[in-house]
Amino acid sequence: MTKIDDAAMPAPLATETIVTGRQPRSRRRSAFRRPMTSIVRHTLLIALALAMLYPVIWMVVSSLRPNDEIFRDPSIIPDSFEISNYTDGWNALAYPFNVYMWNSALIVIGCIVGNLVSCSMAAYAFARLSFSGKRFWFAVMLLSIMLPIHVIIVPQYVLFSQLGWVNTFLPLIVPKLLATDAFFIFLMVQFIRGIPKELDEAARIDGAGHPRIFLQIILPLMVPALATTAIFTFIWTWNDFFSQLIFLTKPELYTVPLALRSFEDAQSSTNYAQMFAMSVVSLIPIFLIFLFGQKFLIKGIATTGIK
Template sequence: MTKIDDAPVSAPLATETIVTGRRAVPRRRSPFRKPLASVIRHGLLILLAVGMLYPVIWMVVSSLRPNDEIFRDPSIIPDSFEISNYTDGWTALAAPFGAYMWNSAVIVLGCIIGNLVSCSMAAYAFARLHFSGKRFWFAVMLLSIMLPIHVIIVPQYVLFSQLGWVNTFLPLIVPKLLATDAFFIFLMVQFIRGIPKELDEAARIDGAGHPRIFLQIILPLMVPALATTAIFTFIWTWNDFFSQLIFLTKPELYTVPLALRSFEDAQSSTNYAQMFAMSVVSLIPIFLIFLFGQRFLIKGIATTGIK
């Protein structure tokens, strides 16, 4: 009786193939190929980022240069630092630059509150309520996105002038309370449509009406969309120049964009160093908004169905 060898027989590796009884050794890739491709890819991305950020970096560097050296040297390495551009630019206009930032903050706060309240209510109506002509009015709302502001600015100015609102903040804030930003309505409608209707039905069984469903169920779940609306409203209103130029003509009511424009004087030399210094100061709120609201912005855009 023969004894069978109990030693295990090694199976061929999964990456190996047998051809005519002979093993074909797989071709090995270079261990440096993948890291090299990653280095090249990241290097190109860094160069692209530097190219996109070059104007901002140049503006920051120019704010630290003497006024007569700004356009003579396009490099981003300053030869000297003029910190006085910030202190002198802060008090260069009729009022301290902080007064103009305060005016912009008041307008921005009113616009954010107006858009959050009015657009969320309009979005809930389009997404959850059933009324006559719903699709027609929703289409009209979407068409208003393509309507340029230059078409409606003249009728608005005539209306607000008759109301005595010119040279006040009301023409810039009151329209936001009437859900005039169709983009934010559409964004919130898409978000609300992604919320299960079973939550509404369960609340309705418990005796809740539409106001309670909106305030206690839908609104808490809309935080990403509301944060996205607040961030975009802040940026667009803070940087708005055209509307504020039309309705605000008194220097004491100027906002940040109008104040920066006041640094340019057609009859005398313009102090670009101070203007760039105050431009850097005006970018700080936007930078902070992006820094602390980036995750809400990405989440809000990713979950609204805008693809």
């Protein structure tokens, strides 16, 4: 038995030396491939990001160039800096540009408040209440997402014209108070369905009704969904041009998109430098909102099941 054991000993030792001799090579190759793959991947991502950001960078650079040099040089390295484009563009229209930004801010605030209040209540009804025709009305609500605004804009204009609301901010704000944005209702319904119903049952045992459950339990837990709704409403309303063009015709009521459109003149030369300068100014609120609300935006979309 001792001879067999002595004879069997060299074999595993030999294999161990072979294995230990091969392992460092494979580890070196994998250790070499990982940083190379990471470098190539990050290089492609940076190149793609620069390609997507090039129009924005070019607009910012063009806002600092003289008007006659904007379309001569497509590079993003300016030869000169014309800061006067911002000061001249601010007062180039019938009213200072802060008037148009204030008008847009009023509409945005009204739309955000309307969507947060009405869409959250409608979402709670669809997610927690039981009523006849619930599935039918939920399907109708989802179908309204596919309905383009161009289909309903004419009936809306006729209705608001008869009410005397044209050339006011009411046609742009009041519909938001009636939960007309089905996308946000669906987003909040998905979020509320992820909240355990045991919380509702515990509150109901304590004597709480639906208003108290909604205000004190569901609503505080819906902060990511509410923040996502507020951010999307801000961006879409701030950039809205079609609806504001239909209902607002007085220059003192113009919003930022309508004011930027006013820089183009079909009868005379357009000052693109001033228009680009005011475009950069109009992008600052959107950039700040997205920068500080990115965490809530990602969390709200990730927790609602919307991919």
